[in-house]
Amino acid sequence: MGKKVALFAFNGDDMCFIHVLLNALDMHDRGYDLKLVIEGSATRLAGELDSDAHPLHDLFTKVKDAGLIDCVCRACSGKMGALNSIEEQGLPLCGPMAGHPSIADYMERGYEVLIF
DSSP states (O other): OOEEEEEEEEEHHHHHHHHHHHHHHHHHHHEEEEEEOOOHHHHHHHHHHSTTTTHHHHHHHHHHTOOOOEEEEEEHHHHTEEEEEEEETTOOOEEOOOOOBHHHHHHHHHEEEOOO
């Protein structure tokens, strides 16, 4: 098994999020044990990426189809108005830490955490 990396995407800006998606696919292709966690304002963007009209739709679909999305923050999805879309897309929701994913959980499982 390759190196264990958890990418935490907080930023909902397209130009930042595209780099998270590209790096997730690159690390996966290189054999890394990769987990993508979508947090903060990035949850709003994840909700919007279900639309074929969005320029990042195809790239996001590749990441979803590869099974790289480990968790989408339940609390932030609700706050950003994306919860329904996230659920409709079948993306995994989590929130063991007051509705949010725990970075420490990933670290304790041996993942190097990178935050975008």
